Amino acid sequence: MNRFYVKKENIIAGEIVIDDFADIHHMTRVLRLKEGSAFNVFDPLGWEYSVELISASSNEIRARIVDKMKISSEPEVKITLFQGVPKHGKMENIIQKSVELGVNRIVPVFTGRTVLKYSNKRDRWQKISEEAVKQCRRGIIPAVSDEMGFSEMVHELDQEIFDAVIFAYENEEGRTLKDILKNCSEKPKTIALIIGPEGGFSDEEACALKKAGAESVSLGKTLLRTETAGPAAIAMIMYEVEL
Helix, strand or coil: CCCECCCCHHEECCCCCCCCCCHHHHHHHCCCCCCCCCCEEEECEEEEEEEEEECCCCCEEEEEEEEECCCCCCCCEEEEEEECCCCCHHHHHHHHHHHHHHHEEEEEEEECCCCCCCCCCCHHHHHHHHHHHHHHCCCCCCCCCEEHHHHHHHHHHCCCCCCCCEEECEEEECCEEEHHCCCCCCCCEEEEEEECCCCCHHHHHHHHHHHHCCCEEECCCCCCCCHHHHHHHHHHHHHCCCC
């Protein structure tokens, strides 16, 4: 079943209005939906709707709500991924896979070893998050936050309370992600996961993270690329906490 996202203000008196140009084009030109065609719509509050198309124009699609159900596919643990911005468009793949695996929020971070210093791609990255949600049938669209510097990230870690703050560190030889999660007194509900860019974190950055309360972990015996490390760690967390 085809699935589309709408803002809550687009749900009015038993009807849903779709006004996103890309969605309208896909529905009318690619899928060629007609009056009476059935499809699904979901909103940012975790509801999914079975609908039937009423009318279609170049400006909007109107559909009648047939059924409404609460989406129960969201994981209980809320993972915020602080991702060191990689080069050559790798961030798009990181966002896509992280969203499919259940991340709650993604924060692009510029560290000392980040090759790019400014990308201005937030809108593009947020769209990738939205498209990934449509495919994997999640209930919410994870937010891609504004880019921030390393010091800004450390400040946020100081201000926001997470049940666990973890950063993958290639020089960590003792503790694993599994060790940290199993030693939590209660199942963590919120986790900050911090992944460096190509080249990882400098010694100074690792010290700053530890002072901010982050715990360094190894993700295994092999050294993972930055575009692999985040999704791999999310999958490990989901296995330990959710399954």
